[in-house]
Amino acid sequence: MKILTGNDLASGAVTWWTGQGWSIHVEDAADVGEQGEAILHAEEGARRVNAPYIIDAIATPEGPRPAHIKDRVRALGPTVRPDLTLKPADPTAGEWVI
Amino acid sequence: MYQYDTYDQAIVDARVEEFRDQVRRRLSGEMTEDQFKPLRLMNGLYLQLHAYMLRVAIPYGTLDSRQMHLLGHIARKYDRGYGHFTTRQNIQYNWIKLEECADLLAELAQVEMHAIQTSGNCIRNISSDQYAGAAADEVADPRPWAELLRQWSTFHPEFSYLPRKFKIAVIASPEDRAAMRLHDIGIELVKQDGVLGGRVFVGGGMGRTPMTAPEINPFVRAEDLLSYVEACLRVYNRYGRRDNIYKARIKILVHEIGADEYRRQVTQEFAHVKTLGIDPPLAEFDRISAFFAPPAFETVSDDIDRSDPDFAVWLDQNVKPHKQAGYAIVNISLKPIGGIPGDASADQIDVMADLAKQYSFDELRVTHAQNIVLPHVAKRDLYAVWQRLNVAELADANLDLISDIIACPGLDYCSLANARSIPVAQKIATRFADMERQRDLGELKLKISGCINACGHHHAGHIGILGVDRKGVENYQLTFGGSGAEDVSIGKIIGPGFSEDGVVDAVEKATEVYKSLREGDERFLDTYRRVGLEPFKEAIYG
Numbered sequence: 001m002k003i004l005t006g007n008d009l010a011s012g013a014v015t016w017w018t019g020q021g022w023s024i025h026v027e028d029a030a031d032v033g034e035q036g037e038a039i040l041h042a043e044e045g046a047r048r049v050n051a052p053y054i055i056d057a058i059a060t061p062e063g064p065r066p067a068h069i070k071d072r073v074r075a076l077g078p079t080v081r082p083d084l085t086l087k088p089a090d091p092t093a094g095e096w097v098i
Numbered sequence: 099m100y101q102y103d104t105y106d107q108a109i110v111d112a113r114v115e116e117f118r119d120q121v122r123r124r125l126s127g128e129m130t131e132d133q134f135k136p137l138r139l140m141n142g143l144y145l146q147l148h149a150y151m152l153r154v155a156i157p158y159g160t161l162d163s164r165q166m167h168l169l170g171h172i173a174r175k176y177d178r179g180y181g182h183f184t185t186r187q188n189i190q191y192n193w194i195k196l197e198e199c200a201d202l203l204a205e206l207a208q209v210e211m212h213a214i215q216t217s218g219n220c221i222r223n224i225s226s227d228q229y230a231g232a233a234a235d236e237v238a239d240p241r242p243w244a245e246l247l248r249q250w251s252t253f254h255p256e257f258s259y260l261p262r263k264f265k266i267a268v269i270a271s272p273e274d275r276a277a278m279r280l281h282d283i284g285i286e287l288v289k290q291d292g293v294l295g296g297r298v299f300v301g302g303g304m305g306r307t308p309m310t311a312p313e314i315n316p317f318v319r320a321e322d323l324l325s326y327v328e329a330c331l332r333v334y335n336r337y338g339r340r341d342n343i344y345k346a347r348i349k350i351l352v353h354e355i356g357a358d359e360y361r362r363q364v365t366q367e368f369a370h371v372k373t374l375g376i377d378p379p380l381a382e383f384d385r386i387s388a389f390f391a392p393p394a395f396e397t398v399s400d401d402i403d404r405s406d407p408d409f410a411v412w413l414d415q416n417v418k419p420h421k422q423a424g425y426a427i428v429n430i431s432l433k434p435i436g437g438i439p440g441d442a443s444a445d446q447i448d449v450m451a452d453l454a455k456q457y458s459f460d461e462l463r464v465t466h467a468q469n470i471v472l473p474h475v476a477k478r479d480l481y482a483v484w485q486r487l488n489v490a491e492l493a494d495a496n497l498d499l500i501s502d503i504i505a506c507p508g509l510d511y512c513s514l515a516n517a518r519s520i521p522v523a524q525k526i527a528t529r530f531a532d533m534e535r536q537r538d539l540g541e542l543k544l545k546i547s548g549c550i551n552a553c554g555h556h557h558a559g560h561i562g563i564l565g566v567d568r569k570g571v572e573n574y575q576l577t578f579g580g581s582g583a584e585d586v587s588i589g590k591i592i593g594p595g596f597s598e599d600g601v602v603d604a605v606e607k608a609t610e611v612y613k614s615l616r617e618g619d620e621r622f623l624d625t626y627r628r629v630g631l632e633p634f635k636e637a638i639y640g
Contacts, residue, residue, distance in 0.1 A: 010125060010197045012149035047127045051145060068570055070509060073518075074147045078510040080438055080520045084178055084193075098572075 001031040003064050004039060005071060006052030014074045015049055022049055024086065026075040027063030065096055072097045099162055099461065100245050100389040102210045109253065110207045113214060117141045118200035125197065140220075142213025143199055146513050150194040153216035154206060158226035158244040158268070159187030159464040161211075163455035166462055168209045170447035176202045181447065183432060183440045185504055185555055186265070187225050187464040188216055192511055214252065219260045221251035221331075225267045227275045228463040231390060232473040234421040237289045240270040242387040243296075243323065246378065249386075250324055257331055261338035262346040264331070265303070268296075277466055277558055277582030279311045280304055282348045283330055285323070294320040300330055300360065301352030304552035308588045309349040312357040314364060322368075324377045329368035333360065393459035398424035398476045409484050411533070412495040417480060420473075428458070428472040428483060429465075431494040431502060435531045436524050439505040440468030449490040457483050466555075466582075467504055467543075469497070499536040500544055500609070501527035504555050508548030508565060509572070515548035517565025517572035518598075522546055525602045530609075539609055542622045543581075558582035560623040561608060562589040563601060574601035578608070578634060579626050592631055593639055604638045611637045 003026075004017035015022040017039060019030035032039055036054040043049050056067040066072045076097050077085030087093035102110070117137070124134040138144075142153040154169070161169075169189055173181045176198055177191040184190055194202065206212055215222050224244045231239045247266060251257065257264070267278045270287035278284035284299040295317045302311030318326045334348045337355070352360045378386075400423060404410040418427040430450060433439050442450070450470055454462045457479045458472035465471060475483055487493040496502045503526065506512065508519030523546055530536050545559030549566075556562030562577035573595040580589030596604055609622070611634050616625045626634070 007145055007149070011195045012145065012193075014148055044131070047125075050131055069567075069572065070147070070513075070515075073509055077148060079518065080510050080524070 001057050001059055001064060002033060002036050002054050003029040003057045003066070004032055004036055004043075004052055004054055005029070005066075005074065006043075006049035009047055009050045012050070016075075017043070017052075026066065029057065029064045031057075031059075031064070060096075062096075069098070099160060100157075100241075100386065106249075107207070107210070110210070110212050110214075113141070113212065114200060114203045114207050117203060121196060121200050136218070138196075139217040140214070141199075141203065142216035143194070143196070144217065144513075146192065146511055147509075148511065149192060150196055150199070151190055151192050151511070152194045152199065152202065152213055153184070153188050153190040154211060154213050155216050155223040156188050156211075156464050157248050158224050158230070158241055159228055159466075160226075160230075160241060161462050161464070162460045163451040163462070165209045165211055166447055166451035166454065168205065168211070170444040170451065172202060172205065173444035173447060180441055180443045182438075182507065183442065183464050183468050183470070185466050185468060185506070185553055186216075186223060187228075187466055188223060189464070192507075219262050219264075220258050221254065221260075221264045221266060224248050224251070225265070225276055225281070225466060227269045227271060228465040228471045229275060229418065229427055229473065230270065230463075231392065232420050232422075232425075232427050233271050233273075234419055235273055236270040236287075236421075238270045238287050238294055239387075239390050240268040240287055241390045242383065243285070243287065244268045245386050245389070246324060246383065247327065250328075250376075257335065260331075260335055261340045262343070262348075264334075264348065266327070272584060274582070274584040274586070275465075277555065277586075279586045280308075280555075280558055280582055281311065283327060284311050285327075287320075288317065290317050296320065296323050296326075298326060298330070300364075301349040301357070303347055303349045304555060304557045305347065306344060306550040306552075307347075307350065308552065308557040309353060310586045310588065311349070312352065314357060314361050321377055322372065325371045325374070326364070326368055328376055329364045329371045332367050332371065333363045392422070393461075393474055395422045395425060395474070396476070398478055400424055400477055402477050402480060406481070408488075409481055412484055412493055413480065415495040415499070415537070416497045422474070424477055426475055426477050426480060428475045428480070429497045430470040430472065430487060430492050431496050432469050432492075433496055433502050433527065434491060434494050435501060435527045437527075438520050439503050439523050442470075446490050446492055449486065449492065453483055453486055467502065469502070495533065496536060498541045498543065500530050500539055500542040501536060502543075503527060504543075504545040504559070506547050506554035508546075508554075512548060512553075514551055515565070516567035517548050517574065519546040519548040519554055519563075519565055522563060522565070522574060522598055522601060525598070526605055529602055529606060539612070540621055542609070544605070545580075555582060556580070557588050558586075559589055560621070560626070561605060563605075566595065568595070572598060574598065576601060576604055576608075576638075578631060579623065581623060585623075590631065592635055607637045608634050
């Protein structure tokens, strides 16, 4: 599957295209199929996200997981600071990242 | 320490307001990211994996307690409670919001700091010896020269759009503590017949094509130094390649045309530049130098009570001789076992600022090895300083040992990285956590980069580790034999790469080979240079 990601323009937070808007949770990411470029163009114009790009992802029961390690690290947060990730209270949250 | 005059303050304040307006226009949509990106980079603001990252300049790594406290304040108010000290003697914050950045920069400007020249193809923050003004072996204080270069390079209209970024280091000791010959220009202040001047080296650097800088001039008189550097830059600006980012650094130019031809062109250009009156009048240089006058040292005892064994260990490892009797240089390690190299919490930053204020004539230094220095501590105060550091978890006695690892942020933070650096550093430090074992190994500089850009200085590591991406999997190459010191050299790749755990095992095997082969006081590097790669390779790859 193909999903879209970028960073929120104002805060810089990692965001994922959900089909209607942007979410900080990769689990919310929508498969954009062949529509990726068109969505990127429109969203850049709408100034909601910075430097968006299309990536390959794998569908899992827990939701989409980016295919490449770099985007998996982006999806959750630094592997060396679990307290600064999106799920600081869950010590197993990063098991799928590496 | 240098203090801004009204001109310095005015240009920094004006820059903040200019950037505030640029941010406003970006957020409102008046500017695209393509238009805005070069502007934010000129103000040190990058977009990294998780957020914007702001790199704040610490000129030649020198700052006072007021500035250090403000760095802690920024960590609390604008970031997530910590900062990361870098291999360029700067600090960077990993979680900055674009909408708050101008306010942050305005607060920095109130303490004479900024984020200019921490990005882009300009002359970057000038680096220097962290022991400047305190080292027993220096021929002069290099900081006035670094400050002069800072003022000269700030917004220099001719050098704001160079082919690539440009890094300058100034030292004044035969012992190189600033990796001087791995800079685009390295200057070593020397004296000839009592006259001060500079040995000028040009064309060093790390990155994907590491090179040590050849000597371009063995002695440039001090009063000609600025003109000579200008001439070096002019030749580069004219002939440096702009068509290929990978061949755009000055090291490529010097390598391709040869040091002799580059020297000839610089000499020719210098003859012209010298007629332009760039070098400051003596009075101006004296004005700058006065800011770096030695502090009011007291006559104090050299005696130190070593009865606390933990203190004695720290004393032997982290405290260095000072040129003033009764004083010492204190190195504060930011490399706790299992910690993140170079990171310090806001509370730790405040502790270091307080200690500088109380015990070090209000001065701190940031080192390119990502540690902090209190340059002027009376020996009678060392135990009190150590006790405070100990409480703040800043008293690791591992300076220059295997756990004093330089590591770039790597794939945990950096958008350029291919592999994580920090977890490797943590695992190696943990493997060698036994301090007696570390001390037995002696000086062993281990440096890790998460990509070929080499921010972690792996080329200059006695043991270097380079993280690469092998089809989406992290892989680590080992290099041996690098040095950033006066015995400068570039490390050599020893063979096929390793997994994260595999590279930790390989490092351990290398230390065992060293222990079995070392002679006398040989360091790891000395043994490697004497016996060559084969015994290490045999043990590691079997």
